[in-house]
Amino acid sequence: MSATTTREAETTRSRPPAPVRPRTFSRRQKIVITVVNLALFCVAWELVARLSGVPSLLVPTFSAVVGEFFAMRQEGILWANLWISLQIYLVGMALSILAAIPFGLLVGGIKILDRIVGPYVWALYTLPRLILMPLILLWVGINDTARVLLVVLSAGPAIIVVIMDAMKTIEPSLVRAARSFCAGRRQVFTHVALPSTVPYIATAVRMGVSRGLIGLFIGELFTAADGIGYVMVLAGRQFNSARVYFILLVFVAFSVALVGLTQWLEKKASIWRSA
Amino acid sequence: MEVMQGGTGSASPAIEARGVTVAYERARHKDTLVALQDFDLEIRSGEFVTVVGPSGCGKSTFLNVVAGLVPPARGEVFVEGKPVRGPGPERSVVFQDYALMPWRTVEGNVRFGLEMQRRVDRSTRERIARYIEMVGLTGFERAYPRELSGGMRQRVGLARALVTEPRILLMDEPLAAVDAMTRELMQDELSRIVAETGQAVLFITHSVDEAITLADRIAVVTNRPGRIKEIIPVPFQRPRGRDVRNLPDYIALRDRIWSLLEAERHTNRSQVEAGV
Numbered sequence: 001m002s003a004t005t006t007r008e009a010e011t012t013r014s015r016p017p018a019p020v021r022p023r024t025f026s027r028r029q030k031i032v033i034t035v036v037n038l039a040l041f042c043v044a045w046e047l048v049a050r051l052s053g054v055p056s057l058l059v060p061t062f063s064a065v066v067g068e069f070f071a072m073r074q075e076g077i078l079w080a081n082l083w084i085s086l087q088i089y090l091v092g093m094a095l096s097i098l099a100a101i102p103f104g105l106l107v108g109g110i111k112i113l114d115r116i117v118g119p120y121v122w123a124l125y126t127l128p129r130l131i132l133m134p135l136i137l138l139w140v141g142i143n144d145t146a147r148v149l150l151v152v153l154s155a156g157p158a159i160i161v162v163i164m165d166a167m168k169t170i171e172p173s174l175v176r177a178a179r180s181f182c183a184g185r186r187q188v189f190t191h192v193a194l195p196s197t198v199p200y201i202a203t204a205v206r207m208g209v210s211r212g213l214i215g216l217f218i219g220e221l222f223t224a225a226d227g228i229g230y231v232m233v234l235a236g237r238q239f240n241s242a243r244v245y246f247i248l249l250v251f252v253a254f255s256v257a258l259v260g261l262t263q264w265l266e267k268k269a270s271i272w273r274s275a
Numbered sequence: 276m277e278v279m280q281g282g283t284g285s286a287s288p289a290i291e292a293r294g295v296t297v298a299y300e301r302a303r304h305k306d307t308l309v310a311l312q313d314f315d316l317e318i319r320s321g322e323f324v325t326v327v328g329p330s331g332c333g334k335s336t337f338l339n340v341v342a343g344l345v346p347p348a349r350g351e352v353f354v355e356g357k358p359v360r361g362p363g364p365e366r367s368v369v370f371q372d373y374a375l376m377p378w379r380t381v382e383g384n385v386r387f388g389l390e391m392q393r394r395v396d397r398s399t400r401e402r403i404a405r406y407i408e409m410v411g412l413t414g415f416e417r418a419y420p421r422e423l424s425g426g427m428r429q430r431v432g433l434a435r436a437l438v439t440e441p442r443i444l445l446m447d448e449p450l451a452a453v454d455a456m457t458r459e460l461m462q463d464e465l466s467r468i469v470a471e472t473g474q475a476v477l478f479i480t481h482s483v484d485e486a487i488t489l490a491d492r493i494a495v496v497t498n499r500p501g502r503i504k505e506i507i508p509v510p511f512q513r514p515r516g517r518d519v520r521n522l523p524d525y526i527a528l529r530d531r532i533w534s535l536l537e538a539e540r541h542t543n544r545s546q547v548e549a550g551v
Contacts, residue, residue: 176370195378
């Protein structure tokens with residue numbers, strides 16, 4: 001141990017000093033790392049499933065899981081159900097974003113509203129959505145509306161909470177500067193409050209996107225007769241573990257893609273912030 | 276020579292403060308803090324007045340009252356003869372912490388005041404360019420504040436204040452956060468610019484040299500609650516360079532202000548902090 005350190009010290013002394021370089025990976029390095037990482041994971045999965053002797057009901061082989069893609073396509077239940085779930089998710093998210101952003105801006109921006117409405121929003125945010133299931137069934141029955149409602153109730157409060165908080169982080173000195181140039185309340189809102197919350201709006205959407213996905217899955221678990229989550233439940237009842245795993249992977253891939261997209265949006269939205 | 280925007284034409288002073296008293300409630304201490312008490316000051320149009328005083332003496336509070344950002348508990352401030360009821364387009368403020376909008380470029384920040392005052396028109400672009408040039412930031416129009424040094428940020432703050440062509444400039448320790456060398460350079464430039472544009476200036480500082488270098492008159496403020504202790508005229512032509520600092524008159528003036536401030540340091544604070 002100590003021998004290697006001294007040898008390293010000697011070599012660094014003989015060479016010209018290396019410039020200090022921040023430890024970051026290039027774009028290409030990142031891609032290579034990701035691909036190798038995923039490949040190793042798949043291979044390890046296959047080997048463990050084959051060689052460990054764990055029953056395939058618990059851990060199916062990776063190849064069997066991938067095989068489900070073709071099996072489901074052949075049965076004609078892959079694209080149709082994915083499409084239904086995607087539609088419900090997108091409608092739910094669109095409603096959540098459209099409703100929650102103005103709501104959060106309003107409640108966060110007006111102190112008295114924040115006092116009155118804030119606690120209810122937080123209550124809804126911390127409440128496990130599963131608890132709302134029986135209520136939603138009572139309200140709207142077992143249908144698509146129930147699923148959309150679950151997505152909204154999952155994503156909406158998360159978005160509102162982040163935006164409400166963002167409205168409280170507005171720099172008072174900027175408000176003062178705007179006022180010194182005769183800005184009225186409206187102008188302070190549009191020219192100071194709104195732009196300074198834009199990066200947080202992106203953060204809020206990112207939070208909402210993953211929570212909405214949870215809502216979608218819960219909805220499909222309990223209230224659906226179609227959709228990809230429903231197919232997963234059926235597969236589970238039929239002990240088709242490979243199919244369950246396959247759909248799980250689809251969910252994971254979808255949510256990773258969404259979070260990646262929203263992170264990118266977030267970065268774009270806060271380009272003026274110091275690093 | 277200074278008074279070039281003499282269009283106001285009125286005989287009333289640019290700023291006239293009479294018996295201004297400001298008190299803040301301090302929720303944490305459960306008491307009232309008297310920041311300013313019976314503060315009187317008059318600034319003629321085109322005149323440059325610096326206010327020096329110990330830190331916490333309420334000199335910035337006074338500027339905020341003149342800006343219309345803080346209402347006085349008692350007394351009144353008149354700007355060009357009219358009582359102050361809020362901010363107005365004839366006044367512009369330069370802030371110590373720059374207070375630039377981080378999401379706006381240099382150009383966008385300079386434009387800000389004009390937008391707020393709904394004065395954007397065809398001549399705006401050219402006007403913005405002119406003031407950006409005046410503060411020496413040509414070439415940085417597209418830069419964001421985070422990409423600029425402190426001195427450059429304050430240049431943006433100055434251009435933003437000047438572009439609305441106010442008759443009164445309120446500067447709240449504008450160079451306090453700027454490094455020492457840049458500060459000296461910017462004092463010279465500020466002298467030159469204000470001589471050119473002819474505003475009346477209320478300039479808050481805690482630097483005695485800065486006060487003398489820039490001002491027609493210097494108002495020395497007492498410890499909290501702030502009150503005018505003495506008003507001292509500066510006998511040198513404006514704009515003036517740093518070379519006045521070698522003159523015997525300058526040194527005498529400097530000593531005098533220092534001894535006034537020093538006397539304030541030794542006043543009993545507890546006596547001063549008594550409630551209303």
